[in-house]
Amino acid sequence: MKLTILGGGGFRVPLVYGALLADRAEGRVTEVVLHDLDDGRLSAVARVLAEQAADVPDAPTVTATTDLDEALTGADFVFSAIRVGGLAGRADDERVALAEGVLGQETVGAGGIAFGLRTVPVAVDIARRVARLAPDAWVINFTNPAGLVTEAMSRHLGDRVIGICDSPVGLGRRIARVLGANPKEAWIDYVGLNHLGWVRGLHIAGRDELPRLLADPDLLGSFEEGKLFGVDWLQSLGAIPNEYLHYYYFNREAVRAYQQAEKTRGAFLRDQQAHFYEAVTEPGAKALDVWDRTRAEREATYMAENRETAGAGERDADDLSGGYEKVALALMRAIARDERTTLILNVRNRDTLSALDGEAVIEVPCLVDANGAHPVAVAPLPDHATGLVCAVKAVEREVLAAAESGSRTTAVKAFALHPLVDSVNVARRLVEGYTSVHPGLGYLK
Secondary structure: OEEEEEOOOOOOHHHHHHHHHHOOOOOOOOEEEEEOOOHHHHHHHHHHHHHHOOOOOOOOEEEEEOOHHHHHOOOOEEEEOOOOOHHHHHHHHHHHHHHOOOOOOOOOHHHHHHHHHHHHHHHHHHHHHHHHHOOOOEEEEOOOOHHHHHHHHHHHHHHHEEEOOOHHHHHHHHHHHHOOOOHHHEEEEEEEEOOEEEEEEEEEOOEEOHHHHHOOHHHHOOOHHHHHHOHHHHHHHOOEEOHHHHHHHOHHHHHHHHHHOOOOHHHHHHHHHHHHHHHOOOOOOOHHHHHHHHHHHHHHOOOHHHHHHHOOOOOOHHHOOOOHHHHHHHHHHHHHHOOOEEEEEEEEOOOOOOOOOOOOEEEEEEEEEOOEEEEOOOOOOOHHHHHHHHHHHHHHHHHHHHHHHOOHHHHHHHHHHOOOOOOHHHHHHHHHHHHHHOHHHOOOO
């Protein structure tokens, strides 16, 4: 089975390859093709993968190419983890937004919109090529903003594109762990959009254990989200929000923390990964060791500004191991081998959430089998969550319309309608700022 990884020179690719090395079952991936526009990044990552596979018999073969059509032809699965504009682009997204006093995070607020406007045209081109060159392939999308990009690609690939994210997985794992349960045995009632969802129940042996957690302040305050959001606020919500909702519920504090930080997250990662790609190619360097050290630092500093604002302290050691690669492998196995499972995924809504139309991509538990991912019926969201989901989905639709039409006016509308952008004039200045620093947004007229 052939897996093509778009963004194959990306830093997180070894996580995916490591999961593939651990899979020894029949029908596993035997061929991996890395695609990236940068030869140097491809060479660096290929060195890490070679060291990972050094003592593994029958490891999947790895080839690298800068030719997209060559990479896609004959693929069974396509894992898309591209970053249009690179980490320098992410740093620019943050800087332009923060100068206007609004959030520039890569998936939330102004930064997410800017990233989406750059990424959607490229993702749509990829979707069209997949439809032409590998019509039977399944696309697993991890490219951010994951829900928005998955919806853009679904207009050309239908249900054969599925978005994944590690945030709901990590959240469910933490809740189960603090309740003393095995995460693999828990049913997580989670619903929303990517980076905008809530756990409303966690069922173990048919019993919802979330009320027990919410009723116990000591237990509730003992894990990441309890520390991040505060016990009182979680009890008021009656649910556990995805960590990214901290940007909404504590927006002023988050913006101030990012403005005061020595470096934004994007600038930190830009510099860190530049050092990684340089260090890994030095003569005698142990590429896998360099990657391991870099990954550990990256994970430990994740959402550091938010945790500092909330006084949440350091991340727990159990939360530093990643997780999206395990979701990707479980998804591929379920489809390729009909190993039925349940995963929280980004898929088309159909009639799952009545507040949204059937084509809207949402993030919910899905039953996965050889025919793909099927969203599970969920109870309606409370009004406050429904309002936020509908508002952000409306913004995503404006981003898609702007990317398709090239309309600058529609792009301004997308920014202005976002709940975290509080002025039409700010929206206009954001579009001016982003088009001035991103050549890829030159299509907006």
